[in-house]
Amino acid sequence: ALARYHEGYQALILVFSALLFLAIxxxxLVLYFLLLSTPLSFRYILPFKAEMQVPSEPLVGILAVIFVMRWLIRLMRSEVDDRSPFPLRYPLLLFIFATFISIIRSPDLYISVKGAIRATAYMMLSFVVYDLIRSENHLKALFLSAVPSAIVAVIWTSIVLIKHIDLWQWRIAYQGSPFTNYSVYGSFLSVFLIISLSRLLFDAGDYDKVGWWVIFAVFACGMLLCFSRGAWLSVIVVITALMMYRSEVSAPRKLLLVLGGIVLIGVAVSAPGVSSALFERLGTFINMRFASNRARLLRWGAAVMMFLRHPLIGNGYGAFALLYKGEPWMIGPLAKYKIGAHSEYFQVLSEMGILGFGAWIWVMVEFYRYGLRKLRLARRSGYAWLILGMMGAEGALLIHFLVNNLIAADKIAVPFWGLYGLLPAVGERLKKEQPA
Structure with missing residues (x-):
């Protein structure tokens, strides 16, 4: 309302200038504020017919600008940083390049350029996190910034969903909550659920176990109230993988988790009206007549056809929405409000071609190659659970991306690209702790 009240750019310029000065x-502090505010961010309509998520997107953009400024200053001063360059920089830089080169084919250059800049700012968050998170205190501050606000957002949303339990399976049930739909809510939940579970299973150190069980229970209950099949599937796959990972301290905790999960699911299913809706929802996994499944198949087919037109560099970032916004027969009468390929992989393939898709696969492969290498070192320190948790959380998002394109949402992009930078930041700390 601030910009609309002044009917101009002055207020926005003042706010951005103040944030930029603070970031310098x-x-x-700005990074911690970003993590604190992301779960509670909201859509803000600007006076020049644009919109953004506030305050997350301005903060992401400012942090990206500050990182570039700091990097240029180091180059000009010939300063030697005490840590190696970002280990995952090459696949990420190639993905950024593929994002921009694809706009050559875009049907609307302005929209594609604007979207590419926004996407790049989120990707740059990986560099920012790696550059700023350098010590144990930084990790603790990051936790205190991200987790409490996530808990507040999840409890808030759970209360709203319980009040609208009869509309559980519809997006309208999320009105009045910080989340717009169950897909974003489920993916966001999966990050914190997996990381908290990883600590409970694999951390043999001295920490507040009761508090962490409470944190895990909050996110687990939130996931049960979520109606996203993709989120359920991704969490089940990752938890199964974690349960198969061998650890000296995890066996009794795994048993406790299984028993607790059975009790929790039993209580949830016994609630009036829940069991029938739950089993009906589970049945849609294999029902190809289900409207959502049919829409996905149509969009995936359209994405493949787009790829075949321009296979090398694609049709331009955001082109799927631009090319099919006038085709309600394929993607529904409300498609003009939100159009995506319903799969991050098909979306990248259709919009950025072989170059972008190859870079996207490289981004994922390099993340896990690095994580597995550092896991060997982490077993001799207290960070094994964190390495496993970050790889598991990122894996849950990547599995969900198979059936949804969510990475453009700030509540998903911030944790996804943040974890992509945090893993090598922790890995760098492990390397320094090793004896010479």
Whole structure:
């Protein structure tokens, strides 16, 4: 309302200038504020017919600008950083390049350029996190910034969903909550659910186990109230993988988790009206007549046809929405409000071609190659659970991306690209702790 009240750019310029000045002085503080505010961010309509998620997107953009400024200053001063360059930079830089080169074929250059800049700002968050998170205190501050606000957002949303339990399976049930739909809510939940579970299973150190069980229970209950099949599937796959990972301290905890899960699911299913809706929803996994499944198949087919037209560099970032916004027969009468390929992989393939898709696969492969290498070192320290948790959380998102394109949402992009930078930041710390 601030910009609309002034009917101009002055208020926005003042706010951005203040945030930029703060980021120059204390970039870590701005990063923590970003993590604190992301679960509670909201859509803000700007006076020049644009919109953004506030305050997350301005903060992401400012942090990206500050990182580039700090990097240029180091180059000009010939400063030697005390840590190696970002280990995952090459696949990420190639993915950024593929994002911009694809706009050559875009049917609307302005929209594609604007979208590519926004997507790049989120990707740059990986560099920012790696550059700023350098110590144990930084990790603790990051936790205290991200987890409490996530808990507040999940409890808030759970209360709203319980009040609208008869509309559980519809997006309208999320009105009045910080989340717009169950897909975004489920993916966001999966990140914190997996990381908290990883600590409970694999951390043999001295920490508040009761508190962490409470944190895990909050996110687990939130996931049970979520109606996203993709989120359920991704969490089940990752938890199964974690249960198969051998650890000296995890066996009794795994048994406790299984028993607790059975009790929790039993209580949830016994609630009036829940069991029938739940089993009906589970049945749609294999029902090809289900409207959502049919829409996905149509969009995936359209994405393949787009790829075949321009296989090398694609049709341009955001082109799927631009090319099919006038085709309600394929993607529904409300498609003009939100159009995607219903799969991040098909979306990248259709919009950025072989170059972008190859870079996207490289981004994922390099993340796990690095994580598995550092896991060997982490077993001798107290960070094994964190390495496993980050790889598991990223894996849950990547599995969900098979059936949804969610990475453009700030509540998903911030944790996804943040974890992509946090894993090598923790890995760098492990390397320094090893004896010479």
């Amino acid at each position: 002085l204390l970039p870590e």
